Amino acid sequence: MxxxxxxxxxxxxxxxxxxxxxxxxxxxxxxxxxxxxxxxxxxxxxxxxxxxxxxxxxxxxxxxxxxxxxxxxxxxxxxxxxxxxxxxxxxxxxxxxxxxxxxxxxxxxxxxxxxxxxxxxxxxxxxxxxxxxxxxxxxxxxxxxxxxxxxxxxxxxxxxxxGTLAEQTDFCFFVYDLNADGFITKDEMFQLLKNCLIKQPQDEDPDEGVKDLVEIILRKLDKDKDGKVSLDDYRTSVKEEPLLLEAFGRCLPNERATDTFITTMKM
CATH class of the missing domain: 1.10.238 (Recoverin; domain 1)
Structure with missing residues (x-):
């Protein structure tokens, strides 16, 4: 929209x-x-x-x-x-x-x-x-x-x-760092993830599932256990598990779109 x-x-x-x-x-x-x-x-x-x-x-x-x-x-x-x-x-x-x-x-x-x-x-x-x-x-x-x-x-x-994995990791981090303060906080995680879960009408707290998801991801990414994710935390996490690259939402093109664009620009 x-x-x-x-x-x-x-x-x-x-x-x-x-x-x-x-x-x-x-x-x-x-x-x-x-x-x-x-x-x-x-x-x-x-x-x-x-x-x-x-x-x-x-x-x-x-x-x-x-x-x-x-x-x-x-x-x-x-x-x-x-x-x-x-x-x-x-x-x-x-x-x-x-x-x-x-x-x-x-x-x-x-x-x-x-x-x-x-x-x-x-x-x-x-x-x-x-x-x-x-x-x-x-x-x-x-x-x-x-x-x-x-x-x-x-x-x-x-x-x-x-982009290399390292370059794309930094890019994704900067996208997810909503206020550009060098950290992805729990509040920012919530904002990024709040629309990714299907909420049930019978749920007393529709946001409870999102909050649980934030806690799960935070435990995975927060390497120094300070309650937020720094760039170093993110780099280490993605290096260990590349699937975490776009942990908070898609911000990179898929392989098909990338290949199509690259083919065109070479001609």
Whole structure:
């Protein structure tokens, strides 16, 4: 369900998002299969190509900080450009939103929450509650600007598609740490788990089952027995039992969605 003041993305819009990953490929394949001489590029075409071409500095940053190849980075940047072109029209309140990238450029361009949510649904098959969606967005949003910048885009996809178990463990922890204080507390566990159990009408305390589940998981994850889960606790627990990686809710794509995305970005 969409949040208040956020317009719904139409069915056509969701379809466009799903297809946006391969749109840039279709144009390239059509050109390569054509037997006709290549048309002379006009200034308009050059401007468009230039806008969709990643800068050398950003390319080097992405190569250094991710597990992607140069070709994959270039293709992912083209996808990024197509996605930001689908952002909802900016309202008066949006005009002051800006993000500063690691290459020192301040911009109001980026993937907003609406498009990001639809991307998770359509391309990564992540269907979860709004709270979890918002937390995933916040962890991706390295600039805390409300926009996914190019650097955040590469870093987020690196975790989703090529992340090691250790990298994905840290990502999940930061998603579950709702107030970003370095710990997952019992209250946060309750908030994350409260809708995962089917509540029976005859239950005197509908939340009792959730509270019991919180205690069970806490005993499993709280290695130093201080009543909360630290990052070190979480790392140790997941290393011992990888199935605990998404203990408090799904926040990573499944293998099928990952494989599909990786196949596309290699083309």
């Amino acid at each position: 969409s949040k208040p003041n956020e317009p719904n993305v139409s069915t056509r819009g969701r379809t466009l998002i799903l297809k946006s990953i391969s749109l840039f490929l279709s144009g390239r394949n059509a050109r390569s299969n054509s037997q006709q001489p290549k048309p002379v590029k006009t200034k308009k075409m050059n401007d468009k190509d230039s806008k969709n071409k990643i800068s050398p500095k950003l390319l080097e940053i992405a190569k250094k900080e991710t597990h992607f190849t140069r070709l994959e980075i270039e293709n992912l940047y083209k996808v990024y450009r197509r996605l930001i072109s689908m952002n909802r029209p900016k309202t008066h309140q949006d005009k002051n939103v800006a993000a500063t990238s690691s290459i020192g450029k301040t911009t109001s361009e980026g993937i907003d929450r609406v498009i990001f949510r639809e991307l998770l649904h359509s391309s990564f098959d992540i269907v979860t509650e709004d709270m979890m969606m918002d937390r995933i967005f916040c962890v991706w949003d390295k600039t805390n600007s409300g926009l996914i910048t190019p650097e955040s885009w590469f870093l987020g996809l690196n975790i989703f598609l090529r």
